[in-house]
Every structure is written in C-alpha cells, then in structure tokens.
Amino acid sequence: MATVYTALDERLERTVALKIIHPAQSRDPHFVDRFTDEAKTIARLTHPNVVAVYDQGTHHGLPYLIMEYVRGATLREVLAERRRLQPQEALAIMEQMLAAIAAAHRSGLVHRDVKPENVLVAESPGDQHNLIDGVVKVADFGLARAVEASADETGSHLMATVAYVAPELVTDGHADPRTDVYSSGIVLFEMLTGRVPYEADRPVEVAWQHVDRDVPFPSRYVPGLPPQIDDLVARATRRDPGGRPTDAGAMLAEVQAVREDIGTAMNNRARPVAPPTVVVPRVESVPRMEPTSQMYQATRRPSWARLPASAPPQAVGRRHRTEPEPGGGMAGVLERINANPRTRLAVIAALLTFGLLVAVGGYWFGVGRYTDTPDLTTKTKEQAAHLASTAGFKVKFADPKFDTKIPKDQVLSQDPPPGGRILDGGTITLTLSLGPEVYKVPDIAGKVWDLAQVDLQAMNLVGNRADKFDDAVPAGYVVSTDPPVGTQVKPGQAITVFVSKGPNPVKVPLVVGKQVEQAKSDLARVKIQLGKVEEVDSDKPKGEVVAQSIGDGNSVTDGMVMDLQISKGPAQIPMPEVRGMPLDQARAQLEGLGLVVDAQGFGTVRQQNPQPNTPVVPGQHVSLFAFL
Template identity: 80%
Template structure:
C-alpha cells in the first residue's frame, strides 16, 4: 500500500514563473525547494516560510524589509537573493541554487577536517559575513547548516579549492523581532550562541565572530564545545565557561589554530576581533603560518634565488683593463692581463705515491714526530670507536611498557622515566576497551633516544552509535538523521490514532539503543487510524467473545472470573473499550461471570398452596402450581441448591 504523503507545493507554479520541482530541506522557520524559473530557464532555490510565522503581520513586514536589504548584498560568497513574493499567504524568497552540500553534511561524512581545509572554508565564510557587516547586517545564526560548500569539480574531497556560500542573512533577525514583540524567547542555535545573546539579547558583528569561532572549533574537532540534556544548559555554558582549545580533543593541532579559536570565542565581546573582516585577516595570517610550517616539515629548504648583474659587452680597446669586470664575469679571448711572474719551484714528486713517500720519510726522520703520529692515530681510532658506539647503541635505551595504564598514569610514568608522550588521534577497536592503549610506538622494550617521545594511540572502543530520536519526524527527514549516524532505515507502516500519516511512530531497535555502524533500523511510519474497531464483548459468552476477537486480529489475554448475577461465562467487562482503533499486537483482557449464587429450595409440602406460593416467590423463585388445597409434592425437592429465579413446580390436592 502506498502511504506517501504528497507535498501540495510540488509541481505548483508560483507567480506564474517559478515551477516547484522538489523539496531540499525543512527547518524550524522555512522549507527549501528547488524550482525552475521558466522565464529565465534557470534552476533556483525557493525558501518558503512556515504558516506559523506567516500569520504574524509584523514578521511578514520585517521579513520583506530584510529580503530587500539582503538582495542588495552582492558578494561571491553570499547566496544571492533574486526575488521575493507571497504564495497563498506564505512569504517566500527566490535565491541562488548552489549545487553542493551544507557544511553539516560534509561534517557528517568526514567527522572533522584538516586545519588547512577548515581555514580555507573559514576564509570564504568570513568574507561573506564581512560584506554583510559592512552593509550594516548581522547574521545572528552562523552555523554549519547555513554554510553551503560546492566542492571542486571532479574531486568531491577537495575542500580547499571549493566554493563556500553563506545563506539565511537576516532571517533569524526577522523571526527574533517578531518573537520579542510577542514576549517569546530569542531565536538562536544554542550550540553556537554568543554569551551576550543569552544574557541580554544584544547582537552586533562580534556576535557573528563568536559563532564563526564555534564553527571553526567543530570543523577541527568534529564536535561542539558544550553538550547537555537541555538546550538552556548548553546556552549558559557559553556564559560561564571558556571554549577549550581544539587540541584538547585532537592532539597535534598547531598552536596558532588554538590561539585563533580562543581569540574568536572570548566571552567578553570587547576582547574579540571587532567584526568578520578583522577575524578574516587573522585567519589568513594563521593559514599562511601553518602553510610555512608544513612546507618546512615536508621538504628541505631550497637555495635562495639571487640576481646576477647582466654582463654588457665592451669595446675591444677596454678588454685589456681587468678592473672593468669582476673576476667571475671576464670573457675568454679578450686578452686578460697576464699574472705576475713567479719564481719557479723545484718539481714536486708526481702522483700520490710520491707524496706519500715524502710524508713517510719526514715522519721516520724524527722519532718524536713518529711517536706523536702514532698517539694521534690511536686517539682518533678510540674516538671513532666511542662515537660509533654512541651513535649506534649508547645513546639509545629501552622504551617502558605503558599499555596497562590510563592516560594520566601514562604521562606520569613517561615523565618519571625521562620521556615525553604524544597522543595520536584515538581509533575505534572492537577488541580493546575504551581509553586503553591500542598502539605504543616504540613498543615496550623498543629502542628510543634518552628523553625521546613515545606516541600513544588510545582506543575508542567498539564503534557504536545511538539510534537517534526520530519519533514525530517526517520519514524522509528521519532517514537523513539515521544516515548522519551511519545507520540505514527500512520503512514499516503502522496504524496510529495520535500520529499523523507520514510521520515516525517508533523504531526497532528502540530510540537510544546502541548499535554498530551500518546497522538497519526499522522505522514504523504512521498511516493514520485503523479503520477496524474494537468490538463490544460485554453480554456475550466467552466462546462467542473469542470468535469476535479473532475476526479483528486481537489476542485474548487474561480471563478473570468474578462474582456476578449474570449467567456463568458471560463477559461482564473488557480492558479496551469498544470503538477504539485496532493496533498491531493488541491484547484484550476480559472478566467473566462465575454465575449467580445458589439458593436452597425450602420445604413447602403440607402448606396451603397460596402460602407455599408466597413463600417461594418472596425468595425469588418462580412458581408453577397445579391443583388446589394442600401442597403434597414439590420439584425440585426441599434442600436442593438451585440458581435464583429457578421455577418450582407444586402439586396440591385435599
């Protein structure tokens, strides 16, 4: 059975121009669609505001004004606004369609980025936000969902050369202004909210600088700095705590990156860069510093390039003057000056053998010289032997075994033995418990220089994820949440009276259950109330009630006998009221009558018929009499236990 709920906007033509094609995403304030601009024959993005906001005229006016302001904001890193309109009372924006993914989707796939990639994205983000700040706009909702990344063609993993665009300028401000006028809370995403927005609701360009710093932290570490069960607790952590260094979670990150995040996320707005342009300059400087550092690590220094003066040709008459050219620039064939005459020396012995013989003769001619040379040779030999031992063996020692200790103990043990410790990025491993040593390099007993560095890789334990809370979400959006947790979803229809059709009712395994990556989660999606209703069983015999339940696939549960004046085995109550919708696996408990209490038949023989009848009827019996006068026989016999209302037959005669 096809239970897909059709979106009424799909295929609709807005203002006779924009043909809606498909839905891209649905957020808290608006839904985004792709559409074809039939007039200019280009694909655009349509952001249509939710009905809850469209009913507020103050919001609509503010939204229209903000749209006009954003449309005048022209920058290559800003998602352009082409048009705005109203469809069936719902305001909408027509924007540039960016073929790519949100930064949130990139992080869901990559988890975290390398510093060069994160800084490259930040440069383009801040360039867009700086243009808005120069125009007097404050974004107020800088987060990965509002950053679009169009990766380099042909290389889906090249983020450095990708194009980054920022969207949703002014939308949060319009919603916030409407909320303030109705006494509601400030609209903000608590994971990225600046402290001053939490305490007094004030926002200026430095607010966007703080949020951008949190986005940089998340790109570097794969997580936001603060987490809690309730959003308000996360918001107040921004007020009460300093954002930690990214290297706390990813050892080995450059110090320049830690300092950059710290400056952007200072709790005091006056201590941050004044706007996105100032932070952009710091990001560019940091990126250059990291590039120089990486280049120095990865290859030897190149020889410097020097400028060599050009050697001009000179007339022949001046070539005899060597002072006109430096010695390295003299040309052949120009009649250079002859060197001054020198006294001729006696011919030297030819070849290396002759020189060696001459040297040996000089040494042997003087005994003291001979002893000095021998001592020098022995000393040199001894130094070479000691140096060879030191370089090959002596300067090394054995690495200690740190595998059985926790992180803090490892640092203490290494320090006590005179070594340094470096923690590599932890890895998942099903066989090694979490926070235990997965790899030690060098290993226990391995060769290491005195005072050298031991690299430790800790285990993250088995790679597991919790089934996300997707109850109440539309099925297609629930699948996005599952894919972000590296899980797959399979749909199963389920009747439900309370949940609208197309929305998630439950999951199997249950929400919050830990599962391995790639696990399949059965998603139960509501198809509305079940047209089959619970039957009325009260007044029916138990066997008849069983047949009624089997017809509607309800299982009979507990059967309890109770005191009742109803006939034995007659249903007197049921646990689920009739008329309710039948659900899968429904179980019905019932109570049945034990039957009425038995009454003992009295003796009325030898009594006058009229007196006997009255006696029996007063006890609740029915009387069937024959004859007149004195009762001579009765049926049932006196002393018999019978149900109330039983008919007693009397026979009377004189």
C-alpha cells in the first residue's frame, strides 16, 4: 500500500524513513482526512518497541509519513537468511513485538496487519546475529485500517495478509485486540518452523483455511520443541476469539512465563549435580587424655570423623613367654559351649533369631516390598495417569509410537508390563500410540519426475507415472497427483503422478458455423467429448453451431469436454397485408421487418407472395407486384 524511502532531515541532520501511499489507495476524496486522523493516533503511540512517527503531510495529493529509521532488517529478511529460529530467540522477539502491540491495545488501536514484514530487528552493537539481545520494533499501526476504510466505500474487500489473517476478519470483517493476538501466534509459528501453517494456489483458499482448520503444533514440523511452545501457539491461534488471550498484554505474560520455564529447564540440564545435604550425628567433645588414651578417644568418634592417632607408647621391659592355653581355637570354643547348657541354649537362640532375621529380610528385599503393576494399556493418557495415581504410582511418558490397532493418545505399552513386579510408589513408563502412521501427499507439482520420485520415497510412498498432455507444464515435469496434494495416505500407498508430455499437437477444431451433426463428427475425430448442447435464439439457420466453450487452436487434453450452443432458427413473424398500399410504403414496411423485398412494376401493390399471415422469417425474400 506504500513505498518507503530513506531521507535526510536537513533541519535535525538525521536519517529518517519516508513512507508515501500509492496513488491507487488515495483516490477516495476522504482518504487523506482519514489517513491524517490515523497518523495522529499513531504519532501519540510512544513505546521503545514501536517505530516512531515524526511528521505527516501530503505531496501532490499523496499522503506520507515521516518515521523513525531503524538500521537493521525486517523479520522476513531474518527468516529468509536463517529459515527458522531457536525457541529462545523466537520468544525474545515475540516479547518485544507483543510489548509494542500491547501499548497500542491500551490506546484503543488495533494493528490488523501483524506479519514479519512489519517487524524490524535492529542491528546489535556487538553481534549482528544475536537476536536475543537485539531491539525489535513494530511498524504500520493503523495503516491497514485507514486503507480498508477507503476500500470498503468502493466495494473492495478487506486489507489483510492472508497467511496471518484471523478467522473473524475473513467471516465478518470484525477486528479487535484478539485479532492481533492470532496474527502474532502465526508469526511465532513461522519463526519456529520456517513456514506458515497454510498454503494454497489462491489467497482466498488460504484465508478460508484459517476459518475451517486448527493451526497445527509447531513440533509437528520441528520435533523436539518443548510442549509449552505447542500450547502457547495453540492458545494464541484458537479459531474462536474467546479462547485466545484477551489482548497482546495477556499473551505477553504467557510468553514470558513460557520463556522462563524453558530457560529454567535448560539451566537445570546444564548445572552439575550437587551432593545432597545430610544430617550427621553430633560428636561430643572429649577432654584431652594422656597419650595412652588417644586410641580410645579416636574410637569414640564416628568413622567419618576419626583422626589418625599415634600408637600408644610401648612399655619397655622384659617380655615373658606365655604358654598356650589348652583347648584353643574353634575346637576349644565348641568345647566350652557344650560344657555349659545355658550357654548352649543362648547360642541356639541367637542362631535361630539370626536365621529368622535373614529370612524376613530376604523376603522383604526379594518379594515383600514389591507389588503387581496395574494394567494401563488401551487407556487414554488421562485415564492411565488417574488410575496410576489412585494406586499410589507415578507415571512418565516415553516417546509415542505409531500403531495400526491402538487409537491415538491411548496407552500402547507400559514398563513394567501389566502384572509385573514394581515397588510401592514406583514409576510406570507409558508409551502412547500415535495411531496409524499416515503421511500427506507432498506438493511435487512442477518438479521433474526423478526428483518427484525422491520426495515420494522419502515419505515411504510409491509413485506410479502417468503421462498426459499439458499446455502449461513442460514435458517431463509433474502436472498433478492423484490423490491431490495434502491428502492423508498410509505408508507404501501408491500415488499416481501425472507427468506432462508437453503441448498436444492435436488442436481444438473450429465448429462454429457448422451444423451440429458435423460438429459432433469433427470433435469425435480429435477425441473431444461432447458436453452440454444448448439451443439459443439466433438469426442463424436452425441447428447451426453459434458458440463453443473451448476456443479453436488450443491443444486437446485427455478427457476434454466441449459444450456447444446451437441456433433455434430465426424467429417467425406473420406476413403483413400490403396489397392496396403504394409500392414505396409497402417496401419500407417489409424491410423494416427484416424481409428482403423483390418488387416489380410501380404504383399500387396488387399482389404479394407469400400471402398475408403466412409465417416468414427475417432475411426471407418476398415478392410484390404493382401497377396503376
């Protein structure tokens, strides 16, 4: 809707951006006044993330704005270079975008055209590729509203960019702050995936996809994205405006929360694991003893707190040789136990107690502390989590897998399996089903056959080539597919790929002016099917072809059908009575009816052919005979 120039403000010696509206937008005599009002509203919008408006005026009747010049690139140019951004980068840009749009919403202004082209990313002083610390500014507040108001008066449609348009703008032309929230969600989707959610040949088809379909999760195209990102995009792009954040400020709060959650998770993964803090027993202070008791003091301390102590001094003196006592060793111990009945009973009781403890402990550690795992298979995710929680277990989810029998989001398998051993309060790992594995037929139109085969094989699909003539697509390039692009198909399914043979050397014949039977024969000869045959009023002879639906000279394509219009024949009128009239007057009357008059003689008409009231048609010859 405008052209932008860099210009020099000679008074303040600064570079500015000059945006001048295209002549086609300003034909409405009230447009300049409306544009001036919008410019005043935009100029009052002051925010660090909004491109400032310095002045406004007209040049040769064309309104213009003098705006802040942002040295950097548009978000569209950044995406063209980088294709897609990391989640932290995308959220950092989204925060500043929403801060600017929230300021507009607080002022009662709706942007209506949020898209990457209207988001400017200023160059960072240190690192031009550092998007997280870069400054982002939003431009063109209110311009779409001013231009659309003029377009509405001329009967045009709404001004919007279909890739980012909110459903309510398409259906009833209504816009409020939630409209900007939807467009911002689409911009976030594109930053994360490098593509917009919907594509089609015609803009109107793209616009209606926003009305009829839910925006897919970004993780569908970029696996590994955090689930918080999917939830954020889903909330911002709800088709029902009531399900979205109320304005850009509310969405900004959600973006900041998601960015903080992702940052915390990344920091936790990067931080080394610290040893846990434990409670240790208190060590009572012991009065200092003589060196002979240091070993005793050391043994009073816990094992982890014992200090090395010097050996006690050895008594210096004569060593006395001792004789070994009789009955030493294990045999002596057994002899002493058997000698005293009370000792024997005590030993037996101790052994029994020890054996009982070993048995109970073995049972507990081997069997007793375990329980049976509940069967959670074929349950939904919510049902499985509820049943596990009720039974006192925790659950975690492994990567989901495709399965042809188990519906999507139901439990496909679990570990431990149903009835397996698990500790009380243990964790059950669940694998959810993704449902039957399906693919979408890729858009391979316009590619050569070999490359189209590579694309199909990459998606586990089989391509069957079928050649056909096509005037628009060169020979060897793909024309279309059956099923069409975007249709969901199963792995290994055959796809018919129509490949162009180039223009058909057989051309459509001209059958206008021929009788319908001859036209049918000419069309059948070049394998064109005859479609609808319609009779129309015409001055041509009855049964003559007066129009054909496909012009002659076009190439004949497979299955071509042609409709024809044939003449009903000229309309009949009754021959008037002209006998007794002067010849000149009779001639004038008949020629006025479209008849061709053949007159003989002069004076008064005495005879005429055909006779009065006989049916005649325009162009028919009639004869008059006159004499005095």
